[in-house]
Amino acid sequence: MMITADSIQDMVERHGRTRDALLPILQEIVSEKNYLSDEDMVEVARALDISAAAVFGTATFYSFLDSRPKGKYVIRVCKTISCSMKGKNSVLSTIEETLKIKIGETTADRKFSLLETNCIGWCHKAPAILINDEPYTDLTPKKVTEVLREYIKNR
Amino acid sequence: MKKIPVHRVDLIFEKITCKEIFEKVMEAKPDEIIQSVIDSGLKGRGGAGFPTGLKWQFAAREKNDEKYIVCNADEGEPGTFKDREILDMVPEKVFCGMAIASRAIGAKIGYIYLRGEYKFLVPKLEERLKDFHGLMKKMGHPFTIHLRLGSGAYICGEESALFESIEGRRGEPRNKPPYPTKEGLFNKPTCINNVETLVYTVMIQKYGAMHFKEMGTKDSRGSKVFSVSGDTPKAGIFELELGMSVKEFVEEFGDGDTKAVQVGGAAGFCVPRKRFDETIIGFEGVPTGGSMKLFNSSRSMYNVLHNYLDFFAEESCGQCTPCRVGCQQLLKGIEAVKKGEKSIKYLDELVKLAATMKIAAKCGLGQSVGNAFSSIVDNFKEEIIY
Ligand SMILES: Cc1cc2nc3c(=O)[nH]c(=O)nc-3n(C[C@H](O)[C@H](O)[C@H](O)COP(=O)(O)O)c2cc1C
Ligand code: SF4
Ligand code: FES
Numbered sequence: 001m002m003i004t005a006d007s008i009q010d011m012v013e014r015h016g017r018t019r020d021a022l023l024p025i026l027q028e029i030v031s032e033k034n035y036l037s038d039e040d041m042v043e044v045a046r047a048l049d050i051s052a053a054a055v056f057g058t059a060t061f062y063s064f065l066d067s068r069p070k071g072k073y074v075i076r077v078c079k080t081i082s083c084s085m086k087g088k089n090s091v092l093s094t095i096e097e098t099l100k101i102k103i104g105e106t107t108a109d110r111k112f113s114l115l116e117t118n119c120i121g122w123c124h125k126a127p128a129i130l131i132n133d134e135p136y137t138d139l140t141p142k143k144v145t146e147v148l149r150e151y152i153k154n155r
Numbered sequence: 156m157k158k159i160p161v162h163r164v165d166l167i168f169e170k171i172t173c174k175e176i177f178e179k180v181m182e183a184k185p186d187e188i189i190q191s192v193i194d195s196g197l198k199g200r201g202g203a204g205f206p207t208g209l210k211w212q213f214a215a216r217e218k219n220d221e222k223y224i225v226c227n228a229d230e231g232e233p234g235t236f237k238d239r240e241i242l243d244m245v246p247e248k249v250f251c252g253m254a255i256a257s258r259a260i261g262a263k264i265g266y267i268y269l270r271g272e273y274k275f276l277v278p279k280l281e282e283r284l285k286d287f288h289g290l291m292k293k294m295g296h297p298f299t300i301h302l303r304l305g306s307g308a309y310i311c312g313e314e315s316a317l318f319e320s321i322e323g324r325r326g327e328p329r330n331k332p333p334y335p336t337k338e339g340l341f342n343k344p345t346c347i348n349n350v351e352t353l354v355y356t357v358m359i360q361k362y363g364a365m366h367f368k369e370m371g372t373k374d375s376r377g378s379k380v381f382s383v384s385g386d387t388p389k390a391g392i393f394e395l396e397l398g399m400s401v402k403e404f405v406e407e408f409g410d411g412d413t414k415a416v417q418v419g420g421a422a423g424f425c426v427p428r429k430r431f432d433e434t435i436i437g438f439e440g441v442p443t444g445g446s447m448k449l450f451n452s453s454r455s456m457y458n459v460l461h462n463y464l465d466f467f468a469e470e471s472c473g474q475c476t477p478c479r480v481g482c483q484q485l486l487k488g489i490e491a492v493k494k495g496e497k498s499i500k501y502l503d504e505l506v507k508l509a510a511t512m513k514i515a516a517k518c519g520l521g522q523s524v525g526n527a528f529s530s531i532v533d534n535f536k537e538e539i540i541y
């Protein structure tokens with residue numbers, strides 16, 4: 001979806017015009033397009049009547065509120081200890097080889113971005129990743145290949 | 156010392172009718188509710204272990220029309236995953252715990268702060284919240300719960316950083332005092348509790364304070380939900396009576412070759428095999444928010460420590476120098492020792508730095524980096540050096 005001044009106004013109507021509406025609004029924009037552009041942040045600042053610096057400063061604190069363009073599907077690979085003990089590296093390299101991107105990169109078709117993240121709360125089923133909001137657990141190179149194939153094929 | 160072998164408990168996930176319990180609570184006076192929580196000996200399950208009944212009493216005594224109940228569902232400590240399961244399996248019980256707290260302290264609004272990594276739970280929680288709000292209306296108790304999401308910052312689990320985040324700001328911890336019960340969310344008296352703590356308050360209303368107090372030890376009453384991972388054939392979520400030793404835990408969950416258990420996650424302590432027997436899992440020994448990671452002899456404790464320090468260096472909010480610089484220096488320091496660029500003696504300097512951070516850092520994150528650091532370096536020095 002395109003984020004426009006109108007859609008931001010609509011979010012402000014729903015979440016409220018006070019400072020505590022800021023994160024829910026930024027989160028909604030990110031869930032629509034996976035990142036926040038400078039224009040989005042300026043527009044949110046105007047709609048909430050706070051400084052753009054306050055919006056930038058807040059957004060950049062949170063790792064899920066990315067301010068660089070991201071693909072349609074953001075893959076976050078857990079790199080914390082349980083996952084790293086249980087084969088995170090082989091899962092990561094399988095993803096890198098399948099999508100031909102490295103950590104921090106986005107595929108040329110803007111479909112996938114690859115990131116690392118800290119513990120996502122599935123350590124007993126390590127290794128685990130998130131694709132957007134969806135967790136995938138107990139991964140092996142074979143299993144993650146199948147997961148990615150579904151995303152490549154169907155969506 | 157009373158020792159308790161590994162003993163399974165089923166309170167948190169037991170299916171119950173919250174309506175009945177809440178009816179009982181509505182008939183009781185706020186003071187009676189608080190007294191029952193005090194009598195149970197329940198301590199907070201989020202890590203710090205503050206007595207829950209006292210916290211409620213402090214919040215109740217504040218004179219203010221505006222008070223808040225906050226449920227801390229940020230669950231970012233590496234190796235902790237029980238709050239996700241609780242919210243997934245028995246969300247009504249979490250809401251019910253918040254409603255009981257609201258009756259006890261006199262609050263009309265509650266917030267659940269759910270980590271962004273658990274966003275997949277939102278549709279289910281919102282649906283169940285609708286039913287819950289219907290029940291509150293029917294019971295004539297004016298209490299509304301709002302659901303808020305985090306955005307990938309571990310520090311937002313720290314209570315004052317969490318308030319900042321709900322208020323729409325960077326998740327930077329505040330100075331304490333004032334404590335949340337005096338000035339918390341929106342600077343109003345606030346009672347913040349972990350997901351699991353809230354569910355125990357429900358079960359205390361159901362079965363009575365004594366039922367809970369009879370379990371566990373003097374310092375660690377009742378039971379708790381453990382998140383077990385690492386080198387174990389039984390990874391998963393287990394509710395166990397408090398008071399067991401690490402040895403008993405390892406006998407139940409180990410793979411026969413356990414060399415160390417990290418109790419309490421990255422912010423917790425590493426217990427080596429030689430201390431399994433003497434170390435009690437609980438507030439009298441090693442406290443834990445539930446994270447139990449087992450390591451067998453194939454694991455390099457250097458890699459474990461490196462992973463934790465990398466975590467802290469990334470998750471430090473950067474607000475205070477001891478933590479911002481300290482985390483980086485500890486990480487660089489062990490890398491330098493490993494590569495032979497620094498002498499073995501340098502490790503002692505690093506241990507001192509970690510001790511300084513414990514005193515000088517502003518919040519629990521920076522203050523607890525030294526727990527894992529010193530307990531791993533002290534017990535596995537050779538692995539760090541060679
Ligand atoms: C860095 C840091 C992270 C924390 N993360 C959490 C968390 O994810 N969940 C939680 O319940 N408490 C967390 N806490 C503890 C909270 O500050 C607070 O003590 C707790 O929510 C109080 O609830 P309780 O008394 O029921 O344990 C954290 C503390 C620190 C210093
Ligand atoms: S100790 Fe670390 S996380 Fe806490 S306020 Fe200081 S820099 Fe931030
Ligand atoms: S360590 Fe990867 S999910 Fe916890």
